[in-house]
Amino acid sequence: MKEPKKCIIIDDEPAAHYVLVNYIKQNPQLELVFQGYNGIEAMDYLRDNKVDLMFLDINMPEITGIELLKIIPTHPKTILTTAYSEFALESYDYGVIDYLLKPIYFPRFLKSVERFFSTENSKIKTEEVIVNSVSVKVDGYFIEIELDQLLFAQSFGNYVKLHTLKKTYLASITTTEFEKCLPEKNFMRVHKSYIVALDKIESTEKDFVIIKKERLPIGITYKRELSDRLKNQIIL
Helix, strand or coil: CCCCEEEEEECCCHHHHHHHHHHHHCCCCEEEEEEECCHHHHHHHHHHCCCCEEEEECCCCCCCHHHHHHHCCCCCEEEEEECCHHHHHHHHHHCEEEEEECCCCHHHHHHHHHHHHHHHHHHHHHHHCCCCEEEEEECCEEEEEEHHHEEEEEEECCEEEEEECCCEEEECCCHHHHHHHCCCCCEEEEECCEEEEHHHCCEECCCEEEECCEEEECCHHHHHHHHHHHHHCCCC
């Protein structure tokens, strides 16, 4: 069985806590790890703890639920609990996945929780997709380019030159189209005419990256991002 998702309740009404605690206990996929009664308590807890789901009341004194979402830089998936349905539309601007109108009934609670798990499953499926190759048209035929073999791609009109460890291919695809096929974490456009494999960069100069003795220009608009990404990979 998978680990239950950690959730917290932030609500100034003890009665709301009583209802939500009872509902959460009936769902083995959820684990209640914290109960807070105002926004300050929520901020203190979230600062030091990772949480998957937050049941958050909107109408609280001092800091409302919406204000809390505006203040904290990152927050868990959130289900708002409120007695005022007019807040619902605004709430979706802050990544809220659902809202429960008080008094909260168990079937509606279950529906809200299922919506949460559907977003989690979508995230997992997205993360599991690993692109190992790209299919491109070369000389009228489609071939597979293994991405771990790709050094860099070079614009060539309506074509792209694909420089790999073994040979160079002239593919019938635009640079923009080809870029969309590549995993962002492994490749980056460094110039309007060049996309490079970050792990194939051997060194950098002021305005160039070096890959297999090839000096590829770095466009001025890409310099900062490239520098940041290379530092994260401890290449520089």
